[in-house]
Amino acid sequence: MSTAGANIAMQNPQASTARQPLLSVRGVKTYYGNIIALKGVDMDVNEGEIVTLIGANGAGKSTLMMTIFGNPRAREGTITYAGRDITKMPTHEIARMSIAQSPEGRRIFPRMTVYENLQMGASMNGMAYFDQDLERVCTLFPRLKERLQQRGGTLSGGEQQMLAIARALMSRPKLLLLDEPSLGLAPLIVKQIFQIIKELNEKDGMTVFLVEQNAYHALKLAHRGYVMVTGNITMSGTGKELLDDPQVKAAYLEGGHH
Amino acid sequence: MNAPSITTTAQTNTVSRNFDLAAAFKDALKAALITLGLSIPILSYKTNQSGADLFLTSRWGLVAIVCAIVFGLRLVLHAFTASKAYAKATPSPRQATELVDAGPSAFQKASRFGVPFFLGVALTFPVLIYLIQGGLNESRYWVDLGILILTYVMLGWGLNIVVGLAGLLDLGYVAFYAVGAYSYALLSTTFGLSFWICLPLAGILAAFWGMILGFPVLRLRGDYLAIVTLAFGEIIRLVLINWVDLTNGGAGISSIPRATFFGIPFTAGEDGFAATFGLEFNGMHRMIFLYYLILALALLTNFVTMRLRKLPVGRAWEALREDEIACRSLGINTTNTKLTAFAIGAMFGGFAGSFFAVRQGFVSPESFNFLESAIILAIVVMGGMGSQIGVAIAAIVLVGGPEVLRNLTFLQSVFGTGFDPNEYRLLLFGAGMVAMMVWRPRGLISEREPSVILKERKAISGSLVKEGHG
Numbered sequence: 001m002s003t004a005g006a007n008i009a010m011q012n013p014q015a016s017t018a019r020q021p022l023l024s025v026r027g028v029k030t031y032y033g034n035i036i037a038l039k040g041v042d043m044d045v046n047e048g049e050i051v052t053l054i055g056a057n058g059a060g061k062s063t064l065m066m067t068i069f070g071n072p073r074a075r076e077g078t079i080t081y082a083g084r085d086i087t088k089m090p091t092h093e094i095a096r097m098s099i100a101q102s103p104e105g106r107r108i109f110p111r112m113t114v115y116e117n118l119q120m121g122a123s124m125n126g127m128a129y130f131d132q133d134l135e136r137v138c139t140l141f142p143r144l145k146e147r148l149q150q151r152g153g154t155l156s157g158g159e160q161q162m163l164a165i166a167r168a169l170m171s172r173p174k175l176l177l178l179d180e181p182s183l184g185l186a187p188l189i190v191k192q193i194f195q196i197i198k199e200l201n202e203k204d205g206m207t208v209f210l211v212e213q214n215a216y217h218a219l220k221l222a223h224r225g226y227v228m229v230t231g232n233i234t235m236s237g238t239g240k241e242l243l244d245d246p247q248v249k250a251a252y253l254e255g256g257h258h
Numbered sequence: 259m260n261a262p263s264i265t266t267t268a269q270t271n272t273v274s275r276n277f278d279l280a281a282a283f284k285d286a287l288k289a290a291l292i293t294l295g296l297s298i299p300i301l302s303y304k305t306n307q308s309g310a311d312l313f314l315t316s317r318w319g320l321v322a323i324v325c326a327i328v329f330g331l332r333l334v335l336h337a338f339t340a341s342k343a344y345a346k347a348t349p350s351p352r353q354a355t356e357l358v359d360a361g362p363s364a365f366q367k368a369s370r371f372g373v374p375f376f377l378g379v380a381l382t383f384p385v386l387i388y389l390i391q392g393g394l395n396e397s398r399y400w401v402d403l404g405i406l407i408l409t410y411v412m413l414g415w416g417l418n419i420v421v422g423l424a425g426l427l428d429l430g431y432v433a434f435y436a437v438g439a440y441s442y443a444l445l446s447t448t449f450g451l452s453f454w455i456c457l458p459l460a461g462i463l464a465a466f467w468g469m470i471l472g473f474p475v476l477r478l479r480g481d482y483l484a485i486v487t488l489a490f491g492e493i494i495r496l497v498l499i500n501w502v503d504l505t506n507g508g509a510g511i512s513s514i515p516r517a518t519f520f521g522i523p524f525t526a527g528e529d530g531f532a533a534t535f536g537l538e539f540n541g542m543h544r545m546i547f548l549y550y551l552i553l554a555l556a557l558l559t560n561f562v563t564m565r566l567r568k569l570p571v572g573r574a575w576e577a578l579r580e581d582e583i584a585c586r587s588l589g590i591n592t593t594n595t596k597l598t599a600f601a602i603g604a605m606f607g608g609f610a611g612s613f614f615a616v617r618q619g620f621v622s623p624e625s626f627n628f629l630e631s632a633i634i635l636a637i638v639v640m641g642g643m644g645s646q647i648g649v650a651i652a653a654i655v656l657v658g659g660p661e662v663l664r665n666l667t668f669l670q671s672v673f674g675t676g677f678d679p680n681e682y683r684l685l686l687f688g689a690g691m692v693a694m695m696v697w698r699p700r701g702l703i704s705e706r707e708p709s710v711i712l713k714e715r716k717a718i719s720g721s722l723v724k725e726g727h728g
């Protein structure tokens with residue numbers, strides 16, 4: 001099942017000090033009550049990479065992303081970030097280790113203005129770079145710049161998505177977790193968002209972990225990818241390898257290129 | 259130029275045609291008839307007792323009056339809804355652009371003119387009353403009422419931190435009011451501490467109890483939280499009643515030392531306030547001092563709240579109200595955030611409580627029953643959950659309103675001398691609540707005031723404005 005050439009970094013333990021993954025997930029099992037949602041997931045995200053996770057609805061992608069953030073907590077296995085075990089750490093402390101996420105469903109603050117939402121994103125590093133970062137996200141998302149005084153809840157769906165990403169960026173994360181950033185966006189905007197992710201990665205060296213339904217775009221963009229099926233990682237490899245894999249093609253890229 | 263005005267008149271015509279006078283009359287008549295039907299068993303006869311005899315007196319005049327009132331109100335309601343429909347049908351030119359182009363909102367307008375007005379009236383209130391009533395003694399009632407209202411404004415603002423900002427439904431706020439009052443009462447009567455020392459102590463003690471309440475309820479939300487806080491309020495009251503050794507039980511604590519003017523007592527003696535400042539002694543000096551004291555305390559509450567809203571902790575409260583999970587993933591410690599909300603809200607309740615004790619000179623558990631909590635919560639909810647000025651207005655209406663009722667003596671000439679408008683207080687309270695639910699379901703000032711108001715778009719440097727388009 002697993003593709004050759006996967007986990008290059010892991011097969012090379014000699015170089016581990018230099019190439020130790022920024023985020024590593026080992027044997028993680030997560031339950032919702034008695035229902036098992038992650039059945040022992042192994043995954044790595046190296047510094048400077050874009051890693052994507054694709055899979056069908058209900059596979060457990062969002063669960064994995066939330067488990068990294070400690071909500072819900074992994075019942076078994078370990079999650080290590082920058083050499084520290086974060087498996088049992090409270091969510092807010094994980095967030096302070098320069099990991100940011102734009103969760104599924106956006107979860108912006110509806111009654112607060114766009115500006116205040118962005119302030120919330122910056123609050124954990126004491127607003128030190130707020131003005132600078134505000135300019136930066138406004139350059140990335142000119143749509144938001146026009147609407148700084150508008151209430152979050154009154155933004156359009158796509159604008160809310162932009163706000164969720166922008167808010168995550170305000171904390172200057174080293175690792176950015178994005179859950180379906182293209183959800184509900186017009187194709188043109190999707191392209192822009194993916195372009196922005198690429199820029200963040202190339203120019204700022206930001207590490208990105210991307211959960212996507214839009215498998216074609218995601219795999220084209222990502223350095224590496226994982227495929228999840230009902231709580232298990234079934235395949236991994238470089239973006240190109242997965243794109244060319246017949247199984248992936250059949251299951252996730254059906255209907256040609258979107 | 260002409261075209262729009264033509265369309266508006268056309269719309270006006272259709273709408274005003276909608277207001278069918280005959281139909282409105284018919285409907286009002288129907289309402290009046292229903293009232294008549296209801297009045298016959300309830301209002302039309304009254305039992306009177308004279309000696310051992312019981313006989314009926316008919317009150318058809320009263321029934322007629324009530325029916326007439328219902329008829330009139332129903333008509334007014336029709337006219338009102340029709341005029342509202344008319345207003346809707348003729349949109350204001352600003353409406354279309356309002357959301358994007360954030361002009362001054364209703365809130366901003368209200369605060370621009372309302373706040374200086376209210377503040378001005380509050381600051382000069384004793385003087386105004388003195389001038390209107392023409393004498394210190396004559397103005398006693400009004401200053402007393404002012405003190406009462408301000409106490410509730412302060413309590414409302416304090417609870418607003420917990421309920422309005424942090425979104426934690428607290429039905430037992432009166433517990434902290436009680437803690438503050440008893441703190442002052444006990445500290446001053448047993449240790450002889452002065453008010454100015456007891457005030458901060460009472461605040462700290464109340465804040466401490468706020469934390470104690472906060473810990474067990476950290477994981478609760480909404481209904482469950484409301485029930486536990488309600489129980490907490492009752493527990494405190496029951497402890498005050500039953501711990502007789504400490505609190506003197508239901509009899510309460512009396513002869514609590516009065517407030518002094520920073521050490522100078524308000525007495526008629528040599529070293530009293532009046533003598534020191536060369537005034538003629540008058541008990542009203544103390545009242546006016548108390549008025550300004552509670553005004554200062556209320557303004558302090560408001561000031562601190564406004565400041566906190568702009569600081570990370572205040573913004574975290576509001577974010578917590580909106581989405582707890584998002585808060586946590588933004589690095590906010592929700593535990594601490596909730597505890598500070600409870601503690602700071604409770605602290606202001608404690609301040610208000612010790613003021614209450616120093617004003618009354620007497621405290622008993624009866625003053626801290628659930629109805630108090632309910633009124634304070636009603637003030638916050640009616641005010642619009644989080645709006646400072648809304649809370650102040652609601653306090654004036656809810657606390658001042660019943661006093662206005664008391665003064666509506668002219669109604670006695672309509673309903674007979676036995677009529678006491680004050681007895682209808684709770685009825686009107688209920689009616690007011692229903693009216694609020696219908697017309698302003700989210701409170702008097704429902705719009706949340708942004709904690710940062712950007713003037714023009716100055717936060718963004720000019721160079722950026724030219725770049726890119728969505």
Ligand SMILES: Nc1ncnc2c1ncn2[C@@H]1O[C@H](COP(=O)(O)OP(=O)(O)OP(=O)(O)O)[C@@H](O)[C@H]1O
Nearest residue numbers: 032037055056057058059060061062063064104213
């Ligand atoms: N809070 C919850 N309680 C119980 N079960 C849950 C909960 N959240 C998710 N699940 C279940 O866990 C499984 C994985 O859900 P998850 O949201 O991780 O899927 P996903 O891969 O993100 O799907 P999608 O692509 O549709 O977003 C699903 O079967 C879902 O029903």
Ligand SMILES: [Mg+2]
Nearest residue numbers: 061062063104
């Ligand atoms: Mg998902």
